[in-house]
Amino acid sequence: MLQNMIEEAKSALRHVARSSGLVAALALTSFATLCFLCAAGFVAVLDRYGLIAACLAGAAFFFLLAIFILIWLDGLRRRARQPKEATKSAMQTALADPMVIAAALQLVRVIGIKRLIPLIALGGIALGLMAKPPAGRREKN
Numbered sequence: 001m002l003q004n005m006i007e008e009a010k011s012a013l014r015h016v017a018r019s020s021g022l023v024a025a026l027a028l029t030s031f032a033t034l035c036f037l038c039a040a041g042f043v044a045v046l047d048r049y050g051l052i053a054a055c056l057a058g059a060a061f062f063f064l065l066a067i068f069i070l071i072w073l074d075g076l077r078r079r080a081r082q083p084k085e086a087t088k089s090a091m092q093t094a095l096a097d098p099m100v101i102a103a104a105l106q107l108v109r110v111i112g113i114k115r116l117i118p119l120i121a122l123g124g125i126a127l128g129l130m131a132k133p134p135a136g137r138r139e140k141n
Helices: 002-047 051-096 098-111 113-131
Strands: none
Touching: 002 051, 051 113
């Protein structure tokens, strides 16, 4: 069972690495396309209006693009802040709920505090051992 989980994690990581490479290639080709389009626009304005007008038109285009991106990022940041505040208050509400506290106290009463503490300690040790990789093994690629 543990081996299946490891194999699934490895295949997921391979898929992420492959996807990352494709996204990087897409970004590079998109950048090259944008560069050629900007050069074509510059040459068109240069032929029609002259060098100064072409430079000013290119600067104005990229200035407006930068302002648009800043406005977009500000909107994304505002949206990202809203769910975090709602999640935090939901977690605080769940922990402060009297029913949750009553259920925890009932669990302590049923199992007993003397039995519960070693179980929690064993669970913590098991989680720690599963979280870190073995020191002697190295992955083969």
